[in-house]
Every structure is written in structure tokens, then in C-alpha cells.
Amino acid sequence: MWAIETRNLRKVFRPLLGGKPLTAVDNLNLQVPAGTVFGFLGPNGAGKTTTIQILIGNVYPTAGEAFVLGHRAGALAAKRKLGFLPEKFQFHDFLTAEEFLRMHGRLAKMDGATLRKRIDEVLELVGLSERRRSKIREFSKGMQQRIGLAQAILHDPDLVILDEPTSALDPLGRRRVREVVQYLKERGKTVFLNSHLLSEVELSCDQVAIINKGRVVKQGVLEDLLVNRSIVSIELQQATPQVLEAMAKVAQRVHPIDERRVTAEVAHEDDVPQLARAIIEAGGALMGLQAHRETLEDLFIQTVEGESK
Amino acid sequence: MSVIVALTLKEAMRRRAFLGTLIILIGLYGLTFLPRAFKEAFGGDQQQFEVGVNLAVLFGVDMIKFFSSVLAILLCAGAITAEIERGYLAAILPRPIHRWELYLGKWLGVMLFSAANATLWTAMLWASVAVQGEPRAEMWRALPYVLLYPVLYGTLALALSSFLGASIASMFTVAAGAFAYFADHFLRPIAGFFDVRLLQQMVWLSEWVLPMAVLKRLVQIRVDTILPPGFGERPRFGRPEVLEFLNPPVQNTDIAYVGLYIVIALLVGAVIFWRRDVQ
Known part of the structure; x- marks a missing residue:
């Protein structure tokens, strides 16, 4: 009911x-x-x-x-x-x-x-x-x-x-x-x-x-909507097009913030090491990487911004 | 509905209406002692003193009509839309009550408060002349009709408040009252003495728009017996229809029209409140 x-x-x-x-x-x-x-x-x-x-x-x-x-x-x-x-x-x-x-x-x-x-x-x-x-x-x-x-x-x-x-x-x-x-x-x-x-x-x-x-x-259901997706904050020496291209092959979405910082969304937590490997193999100098599970706020912003585009 | 009535009464008390009531009580008490004060200061016989008391009583009844109407307008004009805007009804409307119950509850609350005030003022007026050895029962006979003043104005203000803010609702109610007063006290003699048909029709229309003149006549015939000689006399010459226009007689249908007017105003306000969005 x-x-x-x-x-x-x-x-x-x-x-x-x-x-x-x-x-x-x-x-x-x-x-x-x-x-x-x-x-x-x-x-x-x-x-x-x-x-x-x-x-x-x-x-x-x-x-x-x-x-x-x-x-x-x-x-x-x-x-x-x-x-x-x-x-x-x-x-x-x-x-x-x-x-x-x-x-x-x-x-x-x-x-x-x-x-x-x-x-x-x-x-x-x-x-x-x-x-x-x-x-x-x-x-x-x-x-x-x-x-x-x-x-x-x-x-x-x-x-x-x-x-x-x-x-x-x-x-x-x-x-x-x-x-x-x-x-x-x-x-x-x-x-x-x-x-x-x-x-x-x-x-x-x-x-x-x-x-x-x-x-x-x-x-x-909240658990289904936030299923295992991870948001990864990455700091590079320089976010070159080759590095971004390599990241896009692993990640669902890649958002360059500035010349050094990039946010990427991966479908599963297990994909995070693979993303790091892809950056290094594309010649990127990885200065820092922090992954966290997608929050409701991430989902909300992504959904509303996606709708507005 | 009794909860809403009780809440409205408490709200009226909170808004220091009680203080206003007290000031008017003192004013009425002082008013009736003026004839004695004049007698003691300037002399005069018992008959002049009685005329003075009668005038004070008539003026006191007018004061009660006026202040009870003002009180009802003030309390009713902010009862619906203003309370919605301020957020007072936000937690009450989702309760399992019909909107008409809320509307009627507010109306009853204000009317009870106004009636209690008008009765208290009348009692004070009566007592203060009675202690001077001049009791006047006429004001008690007029009281049921005097009470119709706050009912009439309050109902109109409440109906307007169902879709207008407090200041605009009270402004329109006062404007309607002013129009009716102007028509009865200024337009009527001009229209009668100069026999202007258009003005006569306007006066007639004003009585339909707001039956204040009708109410005035209903009160007047209850207190006419204490009118001093020469007051309220009809003109002696003129065409019968003009004389009747200048001083219309009280009809049996008058009270029915006032009652119908109040019921219709109440229904119109309730229907508007029922059909409007509240947010």
C-alpha cells in the first residue's frame, strides 16, 4: 500500500x-x-x-x-x-x-x-x-x-x-x-x-x-541509488589531454576542475586502483588521489545538473 | 469549532483589546456625569438635568455602536489572509476540520467578544446614570440592535479578509461604512430637500450595499422616547413621498434584510476561503 x-x-x-x-x-x-x-x-x-x-x-x-x-x-x-x-x-x-x-x-x-x-x-x-x-x-x-x-x-x-x-x-x-x-x-x-x-x-x-x-x-531505495559508485578527487602535476583520455576509459565521468585537479566518477570502488594505473600509464604525474563513496549530495547535484543541461 | 472560538477569544485578549474595552468603559462612565457637573457648575433645573442625561445616554449608545464596530473590524480584518501570511494557520489547516468550521469559529469568537464588550459598556452606561437617580431602560431595549453593528461590520471585514490582507480588508470595510454614513447623513437631506432623483437612488442603493441606515432606524425607535423635545422631528411640509424619504419608517422587512445581508456576507466569505489555495 x-x-x-x-x-x-x-x-x-x-x-x-x-x-x-x-x-x-x-x-x-x-x-x-x-x-x-x-x-x-x-x-x-x-x-x-x-x-x-x-x-x-x-x-x-x-x-x-x-x-x-x-x-x-x-x-x-x-x-x-x-x-x-x-x-x-x-x-x-x-x-x-x-x-x-x-x-x-x-x-x-x-x-x-x-x-x-x-x-x-x-x-x-x-x-x-x-x-x-x-x-x-x-x-x-x-x-x-x-x-x-x-x-x-x-x-x-x-x-x-x-x-x-x-x-x-x-x-x-x-x-x-x-x-x-x-x-x-x-x-x-x-x-x-x-x-x-x-x-x-x-x-x-x-x-x-x-x-x-x-x-x-x-x-x-537510497542504497540502490548510491550503489558502490565512487567519486575520486585527483591531483596531477598537469592534467594533459592524454591523461584525461586515459581516465575517461576507466571512469564513467571525468570533470577537470583546473590544470591540476580532476574529479572522476567510477562505477565501483574496485575501479579506483585501475584508474590510478591508467593515469600513470598515460604519463601523468599523480600527486594525490582520494576516493569516497558517492553521497546523496553527489547524486543530487549530478541529477539536478544533468536535468538542467 | 469550540477550540477555534476559544483560540479567537484568547487572541482578542492578547491583542490588548481588553485595554481598549477598559478605556471606553471609563469614558462612558465619565460621560454620564457631565450633566451633573454642568448642573453644579452653571445651575439649571431638574428638567434640564434630565435632558442632559438623555443626551449623554444617546451619545453613549452611539459610542457603543461605533467602538464595538471598530473592534469587530480590527479583529475580523486580520483573521484569515493575514493569519495565513503570518503562518498561524499553517499547523491548524491540516487538522481534520472543515475550512468552514475554522471560518465560523473565528466569526463566532469575534462576535462573542464584541457582544460581551457592547453589553459590558451598556451595563456601565446604565449603572452610571442609575446611580444618579436617572435609570434609562431604553438602552437595554436598543442593545440587541446595537449588537447588530459589530456583527454587520465584522462579518463584512471577515468576508473581505478571506482574500485580502488585514489593512486592505479593514480599509474597504471602513470605506463601505463611510459611504453608507455619508449617504444617510448628507446625501439624504440634499436629495430630499432638492428632490434630486439620482441622489435619492444613490441613497437607496447605499442602504442595499450596507444597511447601516436601516440599523440606525432600528436602534432609533428604541431610544426615541428619551429624545429631548425638538430632536428628530419630521419636517411638517412637503410631498408625502419626500417626507417619507427623509425619515423612512421602520419596516418589518428591515430586520430580515439585515439578517439576510449578514448571512450572505458570511456565506460568500466562507465559500471564498473554502475554494482558495492556502500557502
Whole structure:
């Protein structure tokens, strides 16, 4: 079963007073399996936020369909099982943390006893138990983000959509968010994570989708997408055309940076020694070589730049 | 919906509306002591004193109409679009509630707050004249109609706020009120005395656009009994239709039109909010 499914989803914003229509989402097809931690990635303006707004029912699609936990996006049945942490928010800061969560629990139609129990649990989980009677206006930006996370998971939703959950957090706060994501995963929940912090996504997610210009350009299990490919940073005395040609025979891609430095992508870690041999056999003076496995950031940049060309 | 009502009431308190309420309370209290102060300073008989009290009461009722309307406009104009822009609704809208519940909850919250204020002010006005030995029950009879002022203006401002920012929504609401006031207080006598058909039609149209003059008449017939001699008298000469135009009688349909107007404004705002994208 898909926790989220979109079929040819499209959203065009038409300015009221004329002007050029803006296509934010363009035939987006996305399948998010239930029970996974799913990273939703893309450059600024790729259509991520608009897609999320459609999924939570805030924005109506121009065409296509979107389903959340088997219900049409925006339907009350879908919203009952959905938790959401917005990227840009302003909470009612005159409330205390406890009052704020009680308000959200009542909006989520939770009964009194369950709500009291869950408030204790989620405050503990996000590390704000001791500040439960503090007004939100007294919270730091990071603490506000954590109380936002608490309201998103308060009603024990099956799907949690987190829009840039770590943007205002210090490393400790980020680790706590990772722990919360892990806690949700262990309980079989689906987490849909939109973040620009790709290292965070890499640490937390099972699957990712990269979107660009409103379309999905790459989607899959993270381990499959980053299969054994290595990025090799090479320093030569001089990157001659003969050396570059020899490297291209072994590597999938060769990017000269300047006269001395070259980056190469090889399909497998085992190809790195062969690449070094090829450089030397072509008469290149190898000054330095450092190989690392392809990261999500490498994949992201390569995918987005490849799309843009 | 009760959660949204409670939240709106708390927000109104937070925005120091309570402080405004207190200042107006003090103003109303002081106002009613002016006739006694004048009597003690300049002399005068009991009848003059009673006329002074009546004028203070009439002015006090006008103050309550004005300030409760201003309060409702201020609270309603920023209730939807401004809250979306500031990000207040970002975590509330994905909750399993219909948008109309959110809209109606905000409306109810503001109306309850405005009604509570207007009632409190009326109570203060009544008590302060009562302690001077001059209780006036007329203001209580007018209160249900006085309460329609904040309901009318608040509903209009809320409907506009469903697609406009706070300052523009309040500006349009105030402009509509100013147009209705201008039409009733300035255009009506000119159109009547000079019998200008076009101006008469404009006055008639203004009552449809914003039934403020209709509301004014509904309040007026409840407090007419305390009008001092010579106030509010109809002109004695002229064609019957012109005299009626200058001082229109209260019709049974008046209250129905005001009610219908409020319901339609509420529905239009709710439909716009339901159909718009929120981001």
C-alpha cells in the first residue's frame, strides 16, 4: 500500500491580474510506500512545497490526483491520520507548550485521557518536558521547531510530513529529530521528509525522490541509488589531454576542475586502483588521489545538473 | 469549532483589546456625569438635568455602536489572509476540520467578544446614570440592535479578509461604512430637500450595499422616547413621498434584510476561503 500516491499531478498558478502562469508541479508521479522514511528532495523552486501543500489539502491541484493513505488528499479521513510540521510557521505564542498541544489534540479530535498521556509522551520525546508550562514566546527558534514536531506526532498519525524539520536546529537538536524519525519508523509510521540538509536525509531515509521543475527525475531505495559508485578527487602535476583520455576509459565521468585537479566518477570502488594505473600509464604525474563513496549530495547535484543541461 | 472560538477569544485578549474595552468603559462612565457637573457648575433645573442625561445616554449608545464596530473590524480584518501570511494557520489547516468550521469559529469568537464588550459598556452606561437617580431602560431595549453593528461590520471585514490582507480588508470595510454614513447623513437631506432623483437612488442603493441606515432606524425607535423635545422631528411640509424619504419608517422587512445581508456576507466569505489555495 502507498502512504502517498500522486498520478500526473499538476499545479499551475495563474496570477489574478493576468501575467505569465507558473507551473509549480508538472505531471508529478510519486509513490511512497507505507512504513518507510522517504526523502523528498529538489532544488529551490522545484515544486516540493506546492506538492506538500496539495498533499495536506491546502492547495487544490489543477489536474491529476493525489492520495494520502488511500484517501483523496485533503479529505478529513486523510487528515485524521496525518501529522504535519510546516516549514514556515508562527505558533500561537501566548499559549504554554502544554496548552498549545492540548489545543492541537482537541483539533485532532483526541479524547481527554489519551491526550493527557500523549502530551507527556511527546514532550518527553522532543525534550521539552521541563518547559511544558513555559509560554511558546519564551522558546528559542529551535525549541519552537521541536514543539512543532511534538504537535505533528501528537495524535499518533500513520503519516508524518516534515517540511524542513531541522532548518533551525543545532547539531544536538538535529540528532533529536533523527531519534524521533527513528522512533516513528520503529512504530511502522511513514515519514515524508523534505529537507535541504542532504546529510540528514542520507542518515534517516530509506527511499528518496528527487524532483526538478515539478517532475520526479529520480526515485528509489537510497542504497540502490548510491550503489558502490565512487567519486575520486585527483591531483596531477598537469592534467594533459592524454591523461584525461586515459581516465575517461576507466571512469564513467571525468570533470577537470583546473590544470591540476580532476574529479572522476567510477562505477565501483574496485575501479579506483585501475584508474590510478591508467593515469600513470598515460604519463601523468599523480600527486594525490582520494576516493569516497558517492553521497546523496553527489547524486543530487549530478541529477539536478544533468536535468538542467 | 469550540477550540477555534476559544483560540479567537484568547487572541482578542492578547491583542490588548481588553485595554481598549477598559478605556471606553471609563469614558462612558465619565460621560454620564457631565450633566451633573454642568448642573453644579452653571445651575439649571431638574428638567434640564434630565435632558442632559438623555443626551449623554444617546451619545453613549452611539459610542457603543461605533467602538464595538471598530473592534469587530480590527479583529475580523486580520483573521484569515493575514493569519495565513503570518503562518498561524499553517499547523491548524491540516487538522481534520472543515475550512468552514475554522471560518465560523473565528466569526463566532469575534462576535462573542464584541457582544460581551457592547453589553459590558451598556451595563456601565446604565449603572452610571442609575446611580444618579436617572435609570434609562431604553438602552437595554436598543442593545440587541446595537449588537447588530459589530456583527454587520465584522462579518463584512471577515468576508473581505478571506482574500485580502488585514489593512486592505479593514480599509474597504471602513470605506463601505463611510459611504453608507455619508449617504444617510448628507446625501439624504440634499436629495430630499432638492428632490434630486439620482441622489435619492444613490441613497437607496447605499442602504442595499450596507444597511447601516436601516440599523440606525432600528436602534432609533428604541431610544426615541428619551429624545429631548425638538430632536428628530419630521419636517411638517412637503410631498408625502419626500417626507417619507427623509425619515423612512421602520419596516418589518428591515430586520430580515439585515439578517439576510449578514448571512450572505458570511456565506460568500466562507465559500471564498473554502475554494482558495492556502500557502
